[in-house]
Amino acid sequence: MLVTLSPIDNSVYAERPLATPQQIDAALALAKRAQREWRSTPIAARAVLLSRFCDLFEAKRDEIALELTWQMGRPIRYSPNEVRGTLERARHMIAIAPTALADIDAGPKENFRRFLRREPLGVVFTIAAWNYPYLIAVNSIVPALMAGNTVILKHSAQTPLCAERFEQCLREAGVPEGVFQAVHMSHADTERTIGDARVDFVAFTGSVAGGHAVQRAASERFIGTGLELGGCDPVYVRHDADVAHAIENVVDGAYFNSGQSCCGLQRIYVHDHVYDTFVEGYIDLTRKYVVGNPLQQETTLGPVVRPAAADAIRKQIAASVSAGATPILEESEFPASAPGTAYIAPQVLLDVDHSMPVMREEIFGPVAGIMRVRSDEEAVALMNDTVFGLTAAIWTADTDAALSIADRIETGTFFMNRCDYLDPALAWVGVKDSGRGCTLSVVGYEHLTRPKSFHLRTRT
Numbered sequence: 059m060l061v062t063l064s065p066i067d068n069s070v071y072a073e074r075p076l077a078t079p080q081q082i083d084a085a086l087a088l089a090k091r092a093q094r095e096w097r098s099t100p101i102a103a104r105a106v107l108l109s110r111f112c113d114l115f116e117a118k119r120d121e122i123a124l125e126l127t128w129q130m131g132r133p134i135r136y137s138p139n140e141v142r143g144t145l146e147r148a149r150h151m152i153a154i155a156p157t158a159l160a161d162i163d164a165g166p167k168e169n170f171r172r173f174l175r176r177e178p179l180g181v182v183f184t185i186a187a188w189n190y191p192y193l194i195a196v197n198s199i200v201p202a203l204m205a206g207n208t209v210i211l212k213h214s215a216q217t218p219l220c221a222e223r224f225e226q227c228l229r230e231a232g233v234p235e236g237v238f239q240a241v242h243m244s245h246a247d248t249e250r251t252i253g254d255a256r257v258d259f260v261a262f263t264g265s266v267a268g269g270h271a272v273q274r275a276a277s278e279r280f281i282g283t284g285l286e287l288g289g290c291d292p293v294y295v296r297h298d299a300d301v302a303h304a305i306e307n308v309v310d311g312a313y314f315n316s317g318q319s320c321c322g323l324q325r326i327y328v329h330d331h332v333y334d335t336f337v338e339g340y341i342d343l344t345r346k347y348v349v350g351n352p353l354q355q356e357t358t359l360g361p362v363v364r365p366a367a368a369d370a371i372r373k374q375i376a377a378s379v380s381a382g383a384t385p386i387l388e389e390s391e392f393p394a395s396a397p398g399t400a401y402i403a404p405q406v407l408l409d410v411d412h413s414m415p416v417m418r419e420e421i422f423g424p425v426a427g428i429m430r431v432r433s434d435e436e437a438v439a440l441m442n443d444t445v446f447g448l449t450a451a452i453w454t455a456d457t458d459a460a461l462s463i464a465d466r467i468e469t470g471t472f473f474m475n476r477c478d479y480l481d482p483a484l485a486w487v488g489v490k491d492s493g494r495g496c497t498l499s500v501v502g503y504e505h506l507t508r509p510k511s512f513h514l515r516t517r518t
Contacts, residue, residue: 059073059076060072060073060074060076060215060218062215062216062217062219064128064131065130065360065361065362065363066127066351066360066400068365071128072218074218077241077242077243077247085210085241086210086254086256087256088235089181089208089210089236089237089239090181090208090256092234092235092236092237093178093180093207093237095234096207096237097206098206101159101204102156104204105152105155107233108152108203108204108231109152110231110232111148111228111231111233112145112148112152114230114231115145115148115223116141118223118227119138120138122223123137123138123141125220125223126192126217127360128353129188130191130318131316131352131361131362131363131400132315132316132352132360133352133354133360134353134357135355136314136315140190140193141192143192143193144192144193144196146482147196147200148196150482150483150498151204151482151498152204154499158176158500159503161173161174162175169515169517170513170514170516171514171516172511172512172513173511174510174511175512176508176509176510177508177509177510178205178206178506179207179508180208180256180258181207181209181210181257181258182202182207182208182209182210182258182259182260182261183209183210183212183252183257183260183261184198184202184209184210184211184260184261185212185261185262185264185272186212186214186217186220186221187214187264188214188216188363189318189363189422190319191214191220192220193480195224197261197486197497198284198497199224199238202259202506203233203237205503205506207258207506208236208237208238210238211224211225211238211239211240211241212242212251213242215242216363216364221240222240224240225238225239225240248275249271249275250275252272252275252276253278257281259282260276260283261283261284262285263286263287265287265288266491268287272285273285282495282505283494284493284494284495284496284497284505285494285495286486286492287488288320288420288422288446288448288491289321289420289446289447289448290418290419290421291321291323291324291448291449291451292323292324292326292440292441292451293325293327293451293452293453293477294328294434294437294451294452295308295327295329295332295452296329296434296437296456297330297331298454298455299332299453299454300455301332301335301336301339302339303453304336304475305336305343307453307475307476308323308326308340309343311323311478312324312326312424312426313347313424314478316359316360316361316402316424317404317421317424318362318363318422318423319478320448320492321448321477323426323451324417324421324425324427325416325417325427325429326340326426326427326428327437327440328430329430329431329437330430330432336428337428340406341386341387344406345387345391347359347404349393349394349404350394350401359404359424360401361399361401361402362401362423362424364400365398365399368400368401368402368423369397371423371425372402374415374423375405375407375425377414378407378427379407382409382410383407383408383414383416384407384409385405385407386405386406386408387404387405388403389403392404402423404425405424405425406428407425407427407428408428410428410429411429412440412443434459434463438463438466438467442466442468445491446488446490446491448469448470448471448493449469449470449471449473449477449478450464450467450471450473451472451473452464452472452473452475453474453475454474457474460474468489470489471486481498483498483499484498484499485497485502486499486502
């Protein structure tokens with residue numbers, strides 16, 4: 059049995075039976091059969107159905123947002139933004155599909171016609187995480203379907219209703235039976251499904267350990283895996299930055315979603331010339347957060363996903379403090395924050411270095427460390443001193459300097475004067491332990507299709 063406890067009050071919010079091996083086998087068989095017809099459905103017809111899905115999803119915005127808050131704790135004032143972001147990504151990927159999936163002409167050659175065609179892989183198995191349950195899932199679901207694949211979605215046990223909402227809206231949109239299925243399954247059955255010969259691609263979002271488990275499960279088969287894993291993302295506030303703008307953006311980038319974001323900012327490097335001003339403003343703004351019940355409109359920082367996660371975050375903070383970091387905020391400043399619950403206060407750590415968990419590990423909570431630097435070269439070296447590489451950001455008035463620094467940063471996405479945003483027109487990709495593969499953009503379609511070459515002699 060799948061049991062979802064709400065981080066709001068630790069009550070049971072949802073219970074669902076896990077699929078039996080026989081039900082999983084039937085789902086795989088149905089997906090395989092359905093894909094044979096779906097792949098021959100014209101792209102324009104797929105677009106009509108998936109656009110209808112978007113309209114139905116949008117019409118259910120309020121109930122979807124409320125369910126999301128109950129399942130994973132994001133304040134209700136922000137939850138509708140996930141619906142908007144999901145639709146932005148879905149509609150963009152639908153719109154670019156005809157171009158992204160069009161045949162590629164290899165050029166003229168007398169008596170020959172030569173081109174490349176992008177063919178669907180088959181059955182895509184999406185394993186989605188709870189922290190952005192719709193935004194993460196849509197990255198693979200919509201482009202996979204537009205490319206002619208069928209999809210089986212295994213969502214996190216924390217957010218099972220999100221999987222069901224996808225299935226409901228796609229079914230109501232008229233997507234044929236078997237083209238998309240949501241299946242609640244155990245970890246063991248998930249690993250077995252990855253190894254099943256009927257699965258042709260795995261799109262996984264989760265921890266580094268989870269990524270290794272996916273790789274092991276797929277290791278006996280020559281299929282692709284898209285892995286969006288962890289992060290401990292850096293930001294550099296340069297000497298010429300608009301400090302007020304940097305403070306506002308970096309604080310939000312560090313603490314939005316209670317810090318439960320793969321691309322959330324955790325390592326903050328600030329040039330000596332603006333360090334004191336930045337730190338003072340950063341602390342003042344962080345103190346303005348309202349920690350509390352996410353169902354209340356005034357709450358700006360909700361609980362983390364579960365009490366055990368809050369305990370783990372506190373331990374990582376304590377380990378950093380034991381290593382010499384200076385904590386700035388007292389938990390008592392945020393009355394709703396309490397040990398034993400999922401509610402935890404935001405924290406700012408100063409006097410940090412790279413021996414400390416806050417600057418080495420993915421904490422996945424409302425915590426950030428701020429470190430003084432004295433040059434671009436020092437900032438670049440520190441930003442690269444990590445096993446992760448999902449995003450990096452810089453605040454500066456000098457675009458040329460930003461581009462020069464960007465070329466030296468080992469990251470999947472580089473931001474200037476913003477952070478923590480996925481533009482669906484750009485590839486979402488990580489390096490090092492942040493994963494491999496790509497979603498979104500025209501490039502994202504390359505990972506959900508295989509090239510097939512056509513070499514036709516037209517005259518003998």
